[in-house]
Amino acid sequence: MTDRVPPSPRDEDFSAHRMGAFADAVLAIAITLLVIEIKRPEGEDLASPHALAEFLWHEKASFVAFVLAFFLLWSVWRRHHTLIDEVDRLDRATAASHAPLLLLAAFLPFPTAIFGHAPDNKLAACLFAATAAALFGCEAVMKEFAWRRAILKPGVDRSKIRMSAGASVSVTVVFAVTAGLVWVTPWIWFIWFFAPLAAYFGGKLSERIRPDVIDRAPERQAEQMAQTRT
Amino acid sequence: MTDRVPPSPRDEDFSAHRMGAFADAVLAIAITLLVIEIKRPEGEDLASPHALAEFLWHEKASFVAFVLAFFLLWSVWRRHHTLIDEVDRLDRATAASHAPLLLLAAFLPFPTAIFGHAPDNKLAACLFAATAAALFGCEAVMKEFAWRRAILKPGVDRSKIRMSAGASVSVTVVFAVTAGLVWVTPWIWFIWFFAPLAAYFGGKLSERIRPDVIDRAPERQAEQMAQTRT
Amino acid sequence: MTDRVPPSPRDEDFSAHRMGAFADAVLAIAITLLVIEIKRPEGEDLASPHALAEFLWHEKASFVAFVLAFFLLWSVWRRHHTLIDEVDRLDRATAASHAPLLLLAAFLPFPTAIFGHAPDNKLAACLFAATAAALFGCEAVMKEFAWRRAILKPGVDRSKIRMSAGASVSVTVVFAVTAGLVWVTPWIWFIWFFAPLAAYFGGKLSERIRPDVIDRAPERQAEQMAQTRT
Amino acid sequence: MTDRVPPSPRDEDFSAHRMGAFADAVLAIAITLLVIEIKRPEGEDLASPHALAEFLWHEKASFVAFVLAFFLLWSVWRRHHTLIDEVDRLDRATAASHAPLLLLAAFLPFPTAIFGHAPDNKLAACLFAATAAALFGCEAVMKEFAWRRAILKPGVDRSKIRMSAGASVSVTVVFAVTAGLVWVTPWIWFIWFFAPLAAYFGGKLSERIRPDVIDRAPERQAEQMAQTRT
Numbered sequence: 001m002t003d004r005v006p007p008s009p010r011d012e013d014f015s016a017h018r019m020g021a022f023a024d025a026v027l028a029i030a031i032t033l034l035v036i037e038i039k040r041p042e043g044e045d046l047a048s049p050h051a052l053a054e055f056l057w058h059e060k061a062s063f064v065a066f067v068l069a070f071f072l073l074w075s076v077w078r079r080h081h082t083l084i085d086e087v088d089r090l091d092r093a094t095a096a097s098h099a100p101l102l103l104l105a106a107f108l109p110f111p112t113a114i115f116g117h118a119p120d121n122k123l124a125a126c127l128f129a130a131t132a133a134a135l136f137g138c139e140a141v142m143k144e145f146a147w148r149r150a151i152l153k154p155g156v157d158r159s160k161i162r163m164s165a166g167a168s169v170s171v172t173v174v175f176a177v178t179a180g181l182v183w184v185t186p187w188i189w190f191i192w193f194f195a196p197l198a199a200y201f202g203g204k205l206s207e208r209i210r211p212d213v214i215d216r217a218p219e220r221q222a223e224q225m226a227q228t229r230t
Numbered sequence: 231m232t233d234r235v236p237p238s239p240r241d242e243d244f245s246a247h248r249m250g251a252f253a254d255a256v257l258a259i260a261i262t263l264l265v266i267e268i269k270r271p272e273g274e275d276l277a278s279p280h281a282l283a284e285f286l287w288h289e290k291a292s293f294v295a296f297v298l299a300f301f302l303l304w305s306v307w308r309r310h311h312t313l314i315d316e317v318d319r320l321d322r323a324t325a326a327s328h329a330p331l332l333l334l335a336a337f338l339p340f341p342t343a344i345f346g347h348a349p350d351n352k353l354a355a356c357l358f359a360a361t362a363a364a365l366f367g368c369e370a371v372m373k374e375f376a377w378r379r380a381i382l383k384p385g386v387d388r389s390k391i392r393m394s395a396g397a398s399v400s401v402t403v404v405f406a407v408t409a410g411l412v413w414v415t416p417w418i419w420f421i422w423f424f425a426p427l428a429a430y431f432g433g434k435l436s437e438r439i440r441p442d443v444i445d446r447a448p449e450r451q452a453e454q455m456a457q458t459r460t
Numbered sequence: 461m462t463d464r465v466p467p468s469p470r471d472e473d474f475s476a477h478r479m480g481a482f483a484d485a486v487l488a489i490a491i492t493l494l495v496i497e498i499k500r501p502e503g504e505d506l507a508s509p510h511a512l513a514e515f516l517w518h519e520k521a522s523f524v525a526f527v528l529a530f531f532l533l534w535s536v537w538r539r540h541h542t543l544i545d546e547v548d549r550l551d552r553a554t555a556a557s558h559a560p561l562l563l564l565a566a567f568l569p570f571p572t573a574i575f576g577h578a579p580d581n582k583l584a585a586c587l588f589a590a591t592a593a594a595l596f597g598c599e600a601v602m603k604e605f606a607w608r609r610a611i612l613k614p615g616v617d618r619s620k621i622r623m624s625a626g627a628s629v630s631v632t633v634v635f636a637v638t639a640g641l642v643w644v645t646p647w648i649w650f651i652w653f654f655a656p657l658a659a660y661f662g663g664k665l666s667e668r669i670r671p672d673v674i675d676r677a678p679e680r681q682a683e684q685m686a687q688t689r690t
Numbered sequence: 691m692t693d694r695v696p697p698s699p700r701d702e703d704f705s706a707h708r709m710g711a712f713a714d715a716v717l718a719i720a721i722t723l724l725v726i727e728i729k730r731p732e733g734e735d736l737a738s739p740h741a742l743a744e745f746l747w748h749e750k751a752s753f754v755a756f757v758l759a760f761f762l763l764w765s766v767w768r769r770h771h772t773l774i775d776e777v778d779r780l781d782r783a784t785a786a787s788h789a790p791l792l793l794l795a796a797f798l799p800f801p802t803a804i805f806g807h808a809p810d811n812k813l814a815a816c817l818f819a820a821t822a823a824a825l826f827g828c829e830a831v832m833k834e835f836a837w838r839r840a841i842l843k844p845g846v847d848r849s850k851i852r853m854s855a856g857a858s859v860s861v862t863v864v865f866a867v868t869a870g871l872v873w874v875t876p877w878i879w880f881i882w883f884f885a886p887l888a889a890y891f892g893g894k895l896s897e898r899i900r901p902d903v904i905d906r907a908p909e910r911q912a913e914q915m916a917q918t919r920t
Contacts, residue, residue: 021711022258024708024715025254025259028715029258030262031716031792032719035796036799037270040727041804046814047811074789099300110270118271122279123279248544256488259488259493332534336495337495351507475775485714489719490725493723570725573730578736581737584739
């Protein structure tokens with residue numbers, strides 16, 4: 001980046017840095033608002049340690065939902081952080097694809113609250129899984145766009161972004177499938193805690209089944225670099 | 231920027247970067263707080279998937295209002311981001327014009343909540359449209375100030391900011407007109423989803439009807455640059 | 461700053477930039493949370509435009525309190541922004557003085573809610589004024605520390621920070637005095653909207669009555685610069 | 691940092707800057723959300739200054755809890771800020787150890803609310819102390835990782851991070867011990883206000899009892915630097 005004149009801003013271009021800052025803010029707020037959804041004890045619940053303990057035990061699903069949603073959003077942030085570290089400028093499509101991603105991240109406290117208050121309600125579990133599936137689906141689409149069109153920093157291995165998109169697809173599949181399975185199997189949501197494993201193996205898998213796409217990528221990158229220079 | 235000594239801070243000057251960071255934070259928080267306004271199901275609503283489905287269907291206007299307000303604030307952020315990318319230092323007037331803009335952005339969750347709970351109440355719809363109109367009106371004023379007085383980064387095409395102000399004016403007009411129309415026509419709020427089209431054509435239109443203003447701009451810019459250098 | 465090797469971090473030193481970012485975040489959140497304190501209409505209030513209009517009129521003090529608290533926090537942010545623009549590194553005392561400032565800023569939504577719901581309750585008005593007075597008092601102390609001990613950026617006029625501290629003192633006095641006057645005079649809170657005038661004249665005034673202090677400042681600054689270099 | 695080519699991003703590496711920005715955001719939001727937990731006066735409580743005063747006095751524990759939790763989170767931020775000022779790039783373990791730290795910080799408003807509403811309930815006090823102990827324990831672990839594996843900025847004294855970890859351990863011990871003591875002694879929570887003293891002396895103490903560890907550290911650092919250069 002140091003060896004060329006910085007390109008003057010263009011309509012379709014978007015500094016990756018500030019998009020990262022905005023996504024940081026939305027994700028940090030959504031992650032911190034989750035705690036508001038846990039019901040506070042009142043009146044009788046506070047009368048004795050025993051009553052409070054009973055209240056906390058009764059609300060146990062809220063704590064599970066809090067931790068689960070925290071790690072979902074954390075993983076979105078963590079992967080987004082890595083992506084922005086690798087990208088120099090965003091094109092219009094990658095930038096636009098942030099809108100549904102952040103919309104769903106901001107919406108997540110709602111299904112989390114419902115699931116935390118009624119974990120046995122199948123629609124509540126389905127709603128949570130469906131929101132998570134949509135969230136990770138958007139993430140996969142965003143990375144797909146970034147991989148095809150964003151201008152990467154020099155020295156970044158483009159195939160890593162493709163692998164990361166594969167990881168997002170796997171997690172999407174896990175949540176989409178369990179959104180259906182909740183209707184027939186109880187306790188299926190235990191699987192959600194193993195989503196990181198799906199991300200890991202999904203990334204590996206995508207490396208194998210999409211080798212053909214690699215070839216065209218560097219040329220497109222070079223082409224884009226050339227366009228920005230001029 | 232690299233070829234001259236950075237100007238020492240002045241009273242009337244304001245680094246654009248941190249104004250961007252503050253606006254980011256306020257908009258990100260407002261956008262994420264919107265989810266709090268959606269009513270949570272309680273007691274009976276959670277008893278069965280059917281009861282929950284009925285509750286969600288009953289609250290459908292809240293979801294529409296959430297998505298609508300999300301995209302309004304997102305579009306404000308998106309355009310503000312582009313503006314800050316192009317501006318080097320803010321003058322006092324442009325900085326001050328952020329106060330009403332952010333006040334209205336921070337206020338938006340209130341009319342959104344009312345509209346989401348009572349979409350058929352004409353005053354609720356009017357209040358939402360009026361707040362949005364005021365918000366975009368402030369945006370137009372801010373860009374007008376930025377276009378006249380802010381110090382742009384080198385290589386930025388000043389006419390783009392004027393066009394962007396034209397887009398804001400168009401969206402303002404759409405919301406101001408519908409704030410009146412809600413009193414005579416139901417379902418008029420469907421138009422709000424097409425505000426981006428108004429922004430697009432409004433920008434194009436402003437290019438035609440204000441060509442005279444272009445001429446004086448570059449001289450003023452050069453003059454300002456000269457002032458900062460000294 | 462460009463003509464010397466960057467000093468290695470020291471215990472007592474604190475990069476001004478990130479303190480600014482944290483203060484930005486706290487102030488932005490406090491300013492955006494204010495809207496939560498406005499009561500939402502429910503049930504009957506939403507039945508007709510007329511009922512809603514009556515509700516909004518009944519809550520009018522909440523809107524006044526919202527706008528008032530918004531501009532208080534905005535003015536704190538605006539002046540803090542200017543200060544951080546001028547400071548290179550914070551000493552330990554200036555950094556520590558941020559804690560009560562941000563504590564009071566984060567607390568402001570509470571007296572704002574009470575004042576908004578019961579503007580005629582003298583204790584409510586007194587609490588609001590007292591919180592504001594404490595907030596601006598902390599601001600004055602922070603600037604006093606910054607003026608004495610923080611390492612300024614080269615080319616910054618140190619006397620400007622002193623003047624800014626004078627402005628904070630004036631606003632503090634206005635709120636402290638009205639915190640007492642609310643007990644004897646109704647509607648005294650109208651004065652709060654003119655606090656910016658107090659800031660303006662207070663700054664001017666402090667220039668006159670504290671000329672003696674100017675002399676010792678530059679030497680201390682030079683001394684500090686020398687310490688950092690070694 | 692200026693005398694070497696910036697290393698290209700690696701999988702295990704993480705720019706410290708943005709982790710700082712995200713932690714800033716989460717901590718700033720958690721610190722500002724605390725005020726929401728203080729109960730608002732309603733109806734009768736607002737009828738007269740006397741009724742309001744009684745209400746405020748009745749809720750006094752909420753204010754104490756607010757101030758206490760504010761300073762806990764402030765101290766976490768303050769020490770994290772210092773750490774990030776010293777670190778150049780984070781390794782995978784240090785980055786991952788932020789997740790439980792931020793989870794607990796985001797969770798703190800919950801036990802704060804309970805403790806504020808029922809300070810005499812021993813389980814409430816125990817829950818608050820236990821959450822704080824876990825929070826500072828995570829902080830200690832994170833610093834331990836940073837000390838062993840993160841790549842520091844040139845010129846930073848590595849032993850300072852070890853001392854800082856010692857301070858965190860001491861505060862953890864204070865909260866863990868009082869989490870037990872609340873069951874046998876009332877008013878024990880006064881000790882929590884003296885946690886900063888524990889941090890101070892704990893840091894000093896750790897310098898003495900862990901001198902052996904110092905020796906291996908610089909070599910590991912050098913080794914890491916060498917790895918990044920290549």
